[in-house]
Amino acid sequence: MNIAILGGGSWGTAVARLLHNKGHNVKFYIRDKNVVEDINTRGVNSKFLPNIDLGNLKATSNIHDAVKDTETIVLGVPTNSVRSVLNSIKDDIEDQIIVNLAKGIEVDTLERVSQISKEILPKNAFISLSGPSHAEEVGKDIPTLVVVSSEDIQASKKIQHAFSTENFRVYTNNDLIGVEIGGALKNIIALAAGMSDGLGYGDNTKAALMTRGIYEMSKLGKALGADPYTFNGLSGIGDLIVTCTSMHSRNRRAGILMGEGLSSEEAAEKIGQVVEGVKTTKSAYELSKIHNVSMPITHKLYDVLYNDVNPKEAVSSLMKREYKEEMEEIFLDNINL
Numbered sequence: 132m133n134i135a136i137l138g139g140g141s142w143g144t145a146v147a148r149l150l151h152n153k154g155h156n157v158k159f160y161i162r163d164k165n166v167v168e169d170i171n172t173r174g175v176n177s178k179f180l181p182n183i184d185l186g187n188l189k190a191t192s193n194i195h196d197a198v199k200d201t202e203t204i205v206l207g208v209p210t211n212s213v214r215s216v217l218n219s220i221k222d223d224i225e226d227q228i229i230v231n232l233a234k235g236i237e238v239d240t241l242e243r244v245s246q247i248s249k250e251i252l253p254k255n256a257f258i259s260l261s262g263p264s265h266a267e268e269v270g271k272d273i274p275t276l277v278v279v280s281s282e283d284i285q286a287s288k289k290i291q292h293a294f295s296t297e298n299f300r301v302y303t304n305n306d307l308i309g310v311e312i313g314g315a316l317k318n319i320i321a322l323a324a325g326m327s328d329g330l331g332y333g334d335n336t337k338a339a340l341m342t343r344g345i346y347e348m349s350k351l352g353k354a355l356g357a358d359p360y361t362f363n364g365l366s367g368i369g370d371l372i373v374t375c376t377s378m379h380s381r382n383r384r385a386g387i388l389m390g391e392g393l394s395s396e397e398a399a400e401k402i403g404q405v406v407e408g409v410k411t412t413k414s415a416y417e418l419s420k421i422h423n424v425s426m427p428i429t430h431k432l433y434d435v436l437y438n439d440v441n442p443k444e445a446v447s448s449l450m451k452r453e454y455k456e457e458m459e460e461i462f463l464d465n466i467n468l
Protein backbone atom coordinates (compact mmCIF):
# COMPACT_ATOMS: atom_id res chain seq x y z
CA MET A 132 0.00 0.00 0.00
CA ASN A 133 1.18 3.58 -0.68
CA ILE A 134 0.90 5.37 2.66
CA ALA A 135 1.69 8.97 3.65
CA ILE A 136 2.59 9.66 7.29
CA LEU A 137 2.26 13.33 8.22
CA GLY A 138 4.18 14.32 11.35
CA GLY A 139 7.55 13.06 12.51
CA GLY A 140 7.28 13.18 16.29
CA SER A 141 7.77 10.03 18.29
CA TRP A 142 4.50 8.33 17.37
CA GLY A 143 4.53 9.26 13.67
CA THR A 144 8.09 7.93 13.47
CA ALA A 145 7.30 4.64 15.25
CA VAL A 146 4.29 4.04 12.98
CA ALA A 147 6.25 5.01 9.85
CA ARG A 148 8.95 2.48 10.83
CA LEU A 149 6.35 -0.23 11.51
CA LEU A 150 4.62 0.25 8.14
CA HIS A 151 7.92 0.58 6.24
CA ASN A 152 9.24 -2.64 7.83
CA LYS A 153 5.98 -4.36 6.90
CA GLY A 154 6.77 -3.60 3.27
CA HIS A 155 4.44 -0.70 2.54
CA ASN A 156 5.65 2.19 0.41
CA VAL A 157 5.83 4.92 3.09
CA LYS A 158 6.08 8.61 2.23
CA PHE A 159 7.03 10.34 5.45
CA TYR A 160 6.42 14.10 5.79
CA ILE A 161 8.19 15.99 8.58
CA ARG A 162 8.05 19.77 8.91
CA ASP A 163 11.43 20.13 10.63
CA LYS A 164 14.19 19.89 7.99
CA ASN A 165 16.81 18.88 10.60
CA VAL A 166 14.77 15.83 11.51
CA VAL A 167 14.34 14.98 7.81
CA GLU A 168 18.11 15.17 7.36
CA ASP A 169 18.76 13.07 10.47
CA ILE A 170 16.50 10.30 9.13
CA ASN A 171 17.73 10.47 5.54
CA THR A 172 21.45 10.53 6.38
CA ARG A 173 21.72 8.65 9.69
CA GLY A 174 18.59 6.45 9.70
CA VAL A 175 17.41 7.75 13.07
CA ASN A 176 15.10 10.42 14.53
CA SER A 177 17.39 11.46 17.38
CA LYS A 178 15.12 14.28 18.51
CA PHE A 179 11.86 12.38 18.95
CA LEU A 180 12.66 8.63 18.92
CA PRO A 181 16.34 8.23 19.79
CA ASN A 182 18.21 4.91 19.57
CA ILE A 183 15.68 3.30 17.23
CA ASP A 184 17.09 2.16 13.90
CA LEU A 185 14.83 3.32 11.07
CA GLY A 186 16.69 1.35 8.39
CA ASN A 187 16.29 2.85 4.95
CA LEU A 188 13.03 4.70 5.73
CA LYS A 189 13.21 8.13 4.05
CA ALA A 190 11.48 11.42 4.90
CA THR A 191 10.55 14.59 3.02
CA SER A 192 9.70 18.13 4.09
CA ASN A 193 7.31 18.54 1.13
CA ILE A 194 3.81 17.65 2.30
CA HIS A 195 2.31 17.72 -1.22
CA ASP A 196 4.86 15.18 -2.53
CA ALA A 197 4.17 12.96 0.47
CA VAL A 198 0.43 12.86 -0.12
CA LYS A 199 0.54 12.39 -3.92
CA ASP A 200 -0.47 8.95 -5.28
CA THR A 201 -1.29 7.44 -1.89
CA GLU A 202 -4.20 5.28 -0.74
CA THR A 203 -3.93 6.10 2.95
CA ILE A 204 -2.90 9.21 4.88
CA VAL A 205 -1.82 8.83 8.51
CA LEU A 206 -2.08 11.94 10.70
CA GLY A 207 0.76 11.92 13.27
CA VAL A 208 0.56 15.55 14.37
CA PRO A 209 -0.97 16.73 17.68
CA THR A 210 -4.75 17.24 17.85
CA ASN A 211 -4.63 21.02 17.66
CA SER A 212 -2.48 20.89 14.49
CA VAL A 213 -4.77 18.49 12.59
CA ARG A 214 -7.03 21.23 11.19
CA SER A 215 -4.18 23.26 9.68
CA VAL A 216 -2.50 20.15 8.26
CA LEU A 217 -5.73 18.92 6.63
CA ASN A 218 -6.44 22.38 5.22
CA SER A 219 -2.97 22.50 3.72
CA ILE A 220 -3.50 19.22 1.78
CA LYS A 221 -7.20 19.53 1.00
CA ASP A 222 -6.56 20.25 -2.69
CA ASP A 223 -4.21 17.25 -3.03
CA ILE A 224 -6.71 14.78 -1.64
CA GLU A 225 -8.47 12.13 -3.72
CA ASP A 226 -10.15 9.12 -2.11
CA GLN A 227 -7.52 8.29 0.53
CA ILE A 228 -8.49 6.77 3.86
CA ILE A 229 -7.51 9.14 6.69
CA VAL A 230 -6.02 7.38 9.75
CA ASN A 231 -5.67 9.59 12.81
CA LEU A 232 -3.12 8.85 15.55
CA ALA A 233 -3.74 11.97 17.67
CA LYS A 234 -5.53 11.69 21.02
CA GLY A 235 -7.34 14.84 22.02
CA ILE A 236 -10.32 17.19 21.63
CA GLU A 237 -9.72 20.41 19.70
CA VAL A 238 -9.69 23.18 22.27
CA ASP A 239 -11.23 25.99 20.19
CA THR A 240 -14.16 23.98 18.81
CA LEU A 241 -14.51 21.06 21.30
CA GLU A 242 -14.49 18.75 18.27
CA ARG A 243 -13.11 15.25 18.01
CA VAL A 244 -10.60 14.69 15.22
CA SER A 245 -13.20 12.74 13.20
CA GLN A 246 -15.44 15.82 13.24
CA ILE A 247 -12.60 18.06 12.04
CA SER A 248 -11.83 15.61 9.24
CA LYS A 249 -15.48 15.38 8.20
CA GLU A 250 -15.68 19.18 7.92
CA ILE A 251 -12.60 19.48 5.74
CA LEU A 252 -12.68 16.15 3.85
CA PRO A 253 -16.35 15.07 3.96
CA LYS A 254 -15.94 12.30 1.37
CA ASN A 255 -12.93 10.52 2.87
CA ALA A 256 -13.27 7.54 5.20
CA PHE A 257 -11.87 8.38 8.62
CA ILE A 258 -10.25 5.96 11.08
CA SER A 259 -9.15 6.58 14.65
CA LEU A 260 -6.27 4.41 15.87
CA SER A 261 -5.99 4.28 19.65
CA GLY A 262 -4.96 2.11 22.59
CA PRO A 263 -1.98 1.53 24.88
CA SER A 264 0.92 2.15 22.54
CA HIS A 265 3.99 4.06 23.62
CA ALA A 266 6.15 4.89 20.59
CA GLU A 267 9.31 3.91 22.48
CA GLU A 268 8.03 0.32 22.80
CA VAL A 269 6.43 0.00 19.35
CA GLY A 270 9.78 1.24 17.98
CA LYS A 271 11.39 -1.83 19.59
CA ASP A 272 8.71 -4.23 18.29
CA ILE A 273 7.45 -4.96 21.79
CA PRO A 274 4.05 -6.73 21.53
CA THR A 275 1.31 -4.07 21.47
CA LEU A 276 -2.47 -4.15 20.98
CA VAL A 277 -4.45 -1.25 19.52
CA VAL A 278 -7.91 -0.61 18.15
CA VAL A 279 -9.15 1.10 14.98
CA SER A 280 -12.59 2.61 14.70
CA SER A 281 -14.59 4.18 11.90
CA GLU A 282 -18.10 4.75 10.63
CA ASP A 283 -16.87 2.87 7.55
CA ILE A 284 -16.45 -0.75 8.65
CA GLN A 285 -14.78 -1.85 5.40
CA ALA A 286 -12.18 0.90 5.78
CA SER A 287 -11.52 -0.21 9.38
CA LYS A 288 -10.96 -3.79 8.23
CA LYS A 289 -8.63 -2.66 5.46
CA ILE A 290 -6.51 -0.66 7.94
CA GLN A 291 -6.60 -3.51 10.48
CA HIS A 292 -5.00 -5.80 7.90
CA ALA A 293 -2.61 -3.19 6.54
CA PHE A 294 -1.24 -2.18 9.96
CA SER A 295 -1.15 -5.52 11.84
CA THR A 296 2.18 -7.26 12.29
CA GLU A 297 3.27 -10.14 14.50
CA ASN A 298 4.05 -7.60 17.24
CA PHE A 299 1.31 -5.05 16.57
CA ARG A 300 -2.17 -6.53 16.82
CA VAL A 301 -5.01 -4.32 15.60
CA TYR A 302 -8.63 -4.84 16.69
CA THR A 303 -11.67 -3.12 15.21
CA ASN A 304 -14.40 -1.41 17.26
CA ASN A 305 -17.44 0.29 15.71
CA ASP A 306 -17.89 2.85 18.51
CA LEU A 307 -15.95 5.74 16.97
CA ILE A 308 -17.05 8.28 19.59
CA GLY A 309 -16.05 5.97 22.46
CA VAL A 310 -12.66 5.15 20.96
CA GLU A 311 -11.86 8.82 20.31
CA ILE A 312 -13.08 10.02 23.72
CA GLY A 313 -11.24 7.23 25.57
CA GLY A 314 -7.93 8.11 23.89
CA ALA A 315 -8.41 11.81 24.57
CA LEU A 316 -9.61 11.73 28.19
CA LYS A 317 -7.08 9.24 29.54
CA ASN A 318 -4.46 11.98 29.14
CA ILE A 319 -6.29 14.11 31.73
CA ILE A 320 -6.23 11.33 34.31
CA ALA A 321 -2.56 10.57 33.49
CA LEU A 322 -1.66 14.19 34.25
CA ALA A 323 -3.52 13.89 37.57
CA ALA A 324 -1.87 10.52 38.35
CA GLY A 325 1.55 12.01 37.62
CA MET A 326 0.75 14.95 39.87
CA SER A 327 -0.15 12.52 42.64
CA ASP A 328 3.24 10.80 42.17
CA GLY A 329 5.00 14.18 42.15
CA LEU A 330 3.30 15.11 45.42
CA GLY A 331 4.67 11.91 46.96
CA TYR A 332 1.31 10.16 47.31
CA GLY A 333 1.11 6.41 46.97
CA ASP A 334 -0.31 3.51 45.01
CA ASN A 335 -3.69 3.83 46.77
CA THR A 336 -4.08 7.38 45.50
CA LYS A 337 -3.17 6.45 41.95
CA ALA A 338 -5.51 3.43 41.92
CA ALA A 339 -8.27 5.73 43.17
CA LEU A 340 -7.58 8.31 40.46
CA MET A 341 -7.57 5.65 37.76
CA THR A 342 -10.80 4.03 38.99
CA ARG A 343 -12.72 7.25 39.48
CA GLY A 344 -11.08 8.57 36.31
CA ILE A 345 -12.42 5.83 34.05
CA TYR A 346 -15.85 6.47 35.59
CA GLU A 347 -15.65 10.16 34.66
CA MET A 348 -14.44 9.25 31.19
CA SER A 349 -17.34 6.82 30.66
CA LYS A 350 -19.89 9.37 31.88
CA LEU A 351 -18.77 12.12 29.51
CA GLY A 352 -18.40 9.55 26.73
CA LYS A 353 -21.96 8.37 27.26
CA ALA A 354 -23.26 11.95 27.23
CA LEU A 355 -21.49 12.46 23.89
CA GLY A 356 -23.03 9.32 22.37
CA ALA A 357 -20.43 6.63 23.16
CA ASP A 358 -21.18 3.13 24.45
CA PRO A 359 -19.87 3.19 28.06
CA TYR A 360 -18.64 -0.39 27.62
CA THR A 361 -16.02 0.83 25.11
CA PHE A 362 -14.20 2.34 28.11
CA ASN A 363 -13.48 -1.22 29.34
CA GLY A 364 -11.41 -1.75 26.20
CA LEU A 365 -8.03 -0.85 24.76
CA SER A 366 -8.88 2.79 24.14
CA GLY A 367 -10.32 3.17 27.66
CA ILE A 368 -8.92 1.31 30.64
CA GLY A 369 -6.05 -0.14 28.54
CA ASP A 370 -4.67 3.24 27.56
CA LEU A 371 -5.44 4.66 31.00
CA ILE A 372 -3.33 1.98 32.69
CA VAL A 373 -0.31 2.46 30.44
CA THR A 374 -0.43 6.23 30.53
CA CYS A 375 -0.88 6.51 34.30
CA THR A 376 1.88 4.02 35.10
CA SER A 377 4.58 4.33 32.42
CA MET A 378 7.55 6.66 32.57
CA HIS A 379 7.29 6.83 28.76
CA SER A 380 4.12 8.89 29.17
CA ARG A 381 4.61 12.57 28.49
CA ASN A 382 1.36 13.37 30.28
CA ARG A 383 2.33 11.44 33.40
CA ARG A 384 5.83 12.95 33.40
CA ALA A 385 4.43 16.47 33.00
CA GLY A 386 2.09 15.75 35.93
CA ILE A 387 5.00 14.57 38.10
CA LEU A 388 6.86 17.82 37.37
CA MET A 389 3.78 19.86 38.27
CA GLY A 390 3.34 17.88 41.51
CA GLU A 391 6.96 18.74 42.28
CA GLY A 392 6.15 22.43 41.89
CA LEU A 393 6.63 23.38 38.23
CA SER A 394 3.93 25.33 36.36
CA SER A 395 2.23 23.58 33.43
CA GLU A 396 4.20 25.78 31.00
CA GLU A 397 7.51 24.90 32.70
CA ALA A 398 6.60 21.20 32.73
CA ALA A 399 5.59 21.18 29.04
CA GLU A 400 8.80 23.00 28.13
CA LYS A 401 10.86 20.44 30.02
CA ILE A 402 9.07 17.50 28.35
CA GLY A 403 9.76 19.07 24.92
CA GLN A 404 6.94 17.16 23.22
CA VAL A 405 3.20 17.55 23.03
CA VAL A 406 1.39 17.06 26.37
CA GLU A 407 -2.14 16.61 24.99
CA GLY A 408 -3.80 16.45 28.40
CA VAL A 409 -3.26 20.16 29.10
CA LYS A 410 -5.57 21.37 26.33
CA THR A 411 -7.87 18.35 26.55
CA THR A 412 -8.55 19.16 30.22
CA LYS A 413 -9.94 22.51 29.08
CA SER A 414 -11.99 20.88 26.29
CA ALA A 415 -13.40 18.22 28.64
CA TYR A 416 -14.13 20.83 31.31
CA GLU A 417 -16.19 22.83 28.79
CA LEU A 418 -17.96 19.72 27.45
CA SER A 419 -18.84 18.54 30.96
CA LYS A 420 -20.50 21.88 31.65
CA ILE A 421 -22.42 21.82 28.36
CA HIS A 422 -23.63 18.24 28.99
CA ASN A 423 -24.08 18.63 32.75
CA VAL A 424 -21.76 15.73 33.63
CA SER A 425 -20.06 15.63 37.02
CA MET A 426 -16.27 15.28 36.46
CA PRO A 427 -14.58 16.25 39.74
CA ILE A 428 -11.04 15.13 38.83
CA THR A 429 -11.16 16.97 35.50
CA HIS A 430 -12.55 20.09 37.16
CA LYS A 431 -9.87 20.12 39.87
CA LEU A 432 -7.15 19.57 37.29
CA TYR A 433 -8.61 22.45 35.29
CA ASP A 434 -8.28 24.65 38.39
CA VAL A 435 -4.64 23.61 38.79
CA LEU A 436 -3.83 24.23 35.12
CA TYR A 437 -5.85 27.36 34.48
CA ASN A 438 -6.67 28.96 37.86
CA ASP A 439 -3.36 28.57 39.70
CA VAL A 440 -4.78 26.21 42.33
CA ASN A 441 -2.06 24.34 44.16
CA PRO A 442 -2.08 20.54 43.35
CA LYS A 443 -2.06 19.58 47.03
CA GLU A 444 -5.07 21.82 47.71
CA ALA A 445 -6.83 20.29 44.71
CA VAL A 446 -6.40 16.77 46.12
CA SER A 447 -7.51 17.93 49.55
CA SER A 448 -10.68 19.52 48.20
CA LEU A 449 -11.47 16.34 46.21
CA MET A 450 -11.19 14.35 49.46
CA LYS A 451 -13.48 16.75 51.32
CA ARG A 452 -16.36 16.59 48.83
CA GLU A 453 -19.79 15.55 50.07
CA TYR A 454 -20.19 11.81 50.74
CA LYS A 455 -21.69 9.89 47.81
CA GLU A 456 -22.69 6.54 46.44
CA GLU A 457 -20.02 5.03 44.23
CA MET A 458 -22.14 5.01 41.05
CA GLU A 459 -24.79 7.53 40.05
CA GLU A 460 -28.07 5.78 39.34
CA ILE A 461 -28.57 7.57 36.09
CA PHE A 462 -25.34 5.98 34.82
CA LEU A 463 -26.17 2.46 36.01
CA ASP A 464 -29.71 2.58 34.60
CA ASN A 465 -28.52 3.29 31.12
CA ILE A 466 -25.34 1.26 30.90
CA ASN A 467 -25.38 -1.15 28.00
CA LEU A 468 -23.52 -4.28 29.18
Ligand SMILES: NC(=O)c1ccc[n+]([C@@H]2O[C@H](COP(=O)([O-])OP(=O)(O)OC[C@H]3O[C@@H](n4cnc5c(N)ncnc54)[C@H](O)[C@@H]3O)[C@@H](O)[C@H]2O)c1
Nearest residue numbers: 139140141142143162208209212232233234265266404405
Ligand atom coordinates in the same frame (compact mmCIF):
# COMPACT_ATOMS: atom_id res chain seq x y z
N1 LIG B 1 4.20 9.30 21.57
C1 LIG B 1 3.40 8.26 21.74
O1 LIG B 1 3.82 7.23 22.27
C2 LIG B 1 2.00 8.31 21.25
C3 LIG B 1 1.27 7.11 21.18
C4 LIG B 1 -0.05 7.14 20.76
C5 LIG B 1 -0.63 8.35 20.40
N2 LIG B 1 0.11 9.48 20.47
C6 LIG B 1 -0.55 10.72 20.03
O2 LIG B 1 0.04 11.09 18.78
C7 LIG B 1 0.05 12.52 18.65
C8 LIG B 1 1.48 12.96 18.38
O3 LIG B 1 2.24 12.61 19.52
P1 LIG B 1 3.82 12.53 19.52
O4 LIG B 1 4.19 11.92 20.82
O5 LIG B 1 4.32 11.93 18.27
O6 LIG B 1 4.17 14.08 19.57
P2 LIG B 1 5.58 14.78 19.41
O7 LIG B 1 5.56 16.00 20.24
O8 LIG B 1 6.68 13.77 19.61
O9 LIG B 1 5.61 15.18 17.88
C9 LIG B 1 4.66 15.98 17.28
C10 LIG B 1 5.18 16.27 15.89
O10 LIG B 1 4.19 16.99 15.16
C11 LIG B 1 4.84 18.05 14.48
N3 LIG B 1 3.88 19.09 14.19
C12 LIG B 1 3.15 19.81 15.08
N4 LIG B 1 2.36 20.68 14.42
C13 LIG B 1 2.60 20.48 13.10
C14 LIG B 1 2.10 21.08 11.92
N5 LIG B 1 1.17 22.05 11.96
N6 LIG B 1 2.58 20.64 10.73
C15 LIG B 1 3.51 19.68 10.69
N7 LIG B 1 4.03 19.07 11.76
C16 LIG B 1 3.56 19.47 12.95
C17 LIG B 1 5.95 18.48 15.42
O11 LIG B 1 6.94 19.21 14.72
C18 LIG B 1 6.45 17.13 15.89
O12 LIG B 1 7.34 16.57 14.98
C19 LIG B 1 -0.52 13.06 19.98
O13 LIG B 1 -1.87 13.33 19.81
C20 LIG B 1 -0.34 11.90 20.96
O14 LIG B 1 -1.34 11.91 21.96
C21 LIG B 1 1.40 9.50 20.89
Ligand SMILES: O=P(O)(O)OC[C@H](O)CO
Nearest residue numbers: 262263264265380381382
Ligand atom coordinates in the same frame (compact mmCIF):
# COMPACT_ATOMS: atom_id res chain seq x y z
O1 LIG C 1 3.08 9.91 26.17
P1 LIG C 1 1.61 10.21 26.28
O2 LIG C 1 1.20 10.53 27.67
O3 LIG C 1 1.18 11.24 25.27
O4 LIG C 1 0.85 8.85 25.91
C1 LIG C 1 1.18 8.20 24.73
C2 LIG C 1 0.14 7.20 24.31
O5 LIG C 1 -1.12 7.82 24.17
C3 LIG C 1 0.06 5.98 25.17
O6 LIG C 1 -0.84 5.06 24.62
